[in-house]
Amino acid sequence: MSGTTADRKYVPAIVLTVALFFLWGMANNLNDILIAQFKKAFTLTDFQTSFVQQAFYMGYFLLAMPAALVTRAKGYKTAIVTGLVLYAAGALLFYPAAHYGEYLYFLAALFVIACGLAFLETSANPLMTELGDPTTAAKRLNWAQAANPVGTVAGVLIGKYFILSAIVHDEATVAAMSPAAREAFYRSEVVAVQTPYLVIGLVVLLFAVAAAVIRFPEHRAEETVGAPSRFVDVFRHPRLIFATVTQFFYVGAQVGIWSYTIRYAQANVPGMAEHDAADYLFASLVLFGIGRFAGTALMGKIAPPRLLAIFALVSAVLAAVAGLVGGQIGLYALVLASLFMSIQFPTIFALGMDGLGPLRRAGASLIIMAIIGGAVLTGLMGHISDLAGIDTAMLVPAVCFLVVLAFAVKAGRTLSGEELQPTIH
Template sequence: MTSETATGRGLKSLWPLILITSLFFFWGVANNLNDVLIPQFKKAFVLTDLQSGLVQSAFYMGYFLLALPAAFVMRKLGYKTAVVVGLLLYATGAFIFYPAANNHQYSWFLGGLFVIASGLAFLETSANPLITVLGSPDKAAFRLNLAQSFNPLGALSGIFIGQHFILSGIEHDETALAAMTDAARQAFYISEVKAVQGPYLVIGCVVLLWALLVFLSKFPAAATQNAHEDSGEEVGFFQSVVQLLQRPRFMFGVMAQFFYVGAQVGIWSYMIRYAQAEMGLTDKVAATYLYYTLIAFAVGRFIGTGLMTKVRPTLILGLFALINIGLMLYAVVTGGENGLWALVASSFFMSIMFPTIFATSVAGLGNLTKTGSSLLVMSIVGGAVLTAVMGFISDHSHIRTAFVVTAACFAVIALYAFRAPKDATGPVQMTGH
């Protein structure tokens, strides 16, 4: 009887589990499409590297500003409500791309990206814990890792959509543009801008349909109830923030996460730009290197996870950070195809950084863990800040020089890793970043 009851409960959770697991795919698509939008908007709106880099600034500011409101909604109204709100915001942001293209307004696109990321803040805050309650507790870790395996598929799909349905591969230098008539030049810019309309309209419709499915589907009671601290005495938000600020090790982790996300986003955002400047590739061809990057990232996660069963995670983190400092400096000094491959290789060593920093930062926080997790999610604003810094340096020097910023980021991570107590390992859980 007990076995039959467990089986019945598992079947009831299967459909909600499929719906929520798909979210990991959806935010992988959104995140990696940005790497294609940067060169696309640079061409279509004739932007500087700093201006095109605002794609990531707008996106990650959405994460930063909505992480805590998302946690509040999740705690007060339950996981399911937070998911529905996140999907509605995601779809709304995607739909904004249509009038933005019609009106040829870059600022509207930035607004749409901000709204999309606001939705993703809700989805990422709620999806991970929700997966753990959709089934038996002893299989929670398995379900979470299975769900997270769909994130790389979304990332690859995002690059595929961008490369084949947005990037045209048509590029004109300043001389060719100057030789065009005003009408021909304007027609070229408009066609490049409108290339984003179709893909984002489809994405918006699919996400909106998913919001409706989640809303109408019956979820287990744990998905709709208030989500409170799992254990320990309840601590008010402001009180918990004050206590966390008094923990230097945790705050160092927040800083390390800020610089890690800045490095990852900066490398992936400007990889196409680097390939164009150093090898003369078109944006469409250069996007192929983003596939190699994600493959390196995925392989690095498998190998890094295996190494952590034998070697202390913070030691691996520190060594990988040192290797990436070398790869970044090599890309700055050498340039060309070898420099581009150095950027690709860096993703292998970045792969374990986000979850390792996250896990070691929250280890031992007890009933401060959820607030600490929110602050760590907010630290991904590094992707907004440091990508803009790299764009500014590129505009005033060269795209190669901008990667000095990412070398400095990895130096901070190495310092964090090597100053970690030997017992600050934590249960490293791989995530989508």
């Protein structure tokens, strides 16, 4: 069978898999909107709002390895259908959660969504390389990856126009309301998330049905990922361990910055509504996407470790400006940091994988589990914000980027020269 015929054979599967990149990008960045919405609806502290990301990334952390094992044992179709059903179930759970108005119920729903996304992310990247001619695999994967930032932007826009309200009520105004009016106000803010997530859940469920009937490559038995001997072996690679630690700090910085961008904007621009503050998050994601393309192009001229070091240093400086200067300047610095965050996750991943050979799968699983940093460090930032203010909390990402800088410098000295294989996040 020719390469062209093979690609045509799997066109429906390719289209659906590209859509998966969009869907998990959307889910990830809707969380940043939910943090702002729940803070107002449930009168939460910044630390309490971080439970959104803690519940979400705990789902990723706990299901990453089981998802990989299911993919290898049962094939891509089973993993994708399972992931989509869990994603849809979690989104649909927002409806009863809003009805009962309990924050804990929303956290449980987000955990279920993240469990589904763990299955989708584990299977989608390798699947794209098998959907057709191997000589066009890189092209297909690049197209799929391009859908991810589109999804992140879509998530913010959905949140801005369908969840966040343009109404600004300071604490004094809310306190002056009658008990009935105050209850109605909080209730309206909780219910605002109900319809968008109901629609998302139904759409994702349709994708699950489509995945169940679409033809995927036949399942082939492969060696078990994550076998104990493999994990013992990967711990003999110091750079992989350093990369895993670094990824923990990087993901914590990225998730923390985006989680609190709306909060930071409101704190530094008095009177700004969440609806308007979301524009700064939108700008951050656009710059992040631009940085991805620009950074990839620059890697043709600048060695990846050196470029990573430059971007990490600039990110650290910008986060420090946000933490120490504040105001409109600090807000602009925080938004601009996303431009330089863009290449860090895939570059850390690729440098950590360099030289692993047959241990690449086990090594990849280890690095991916480091995204739990998004839960831990976002919680730390929320706690610091409650104690010393949101500006001071932005010093946490500044320190995280210095860890990335140290890794980049170290990796540049020991790079084996094996071709780097980036991934998407």
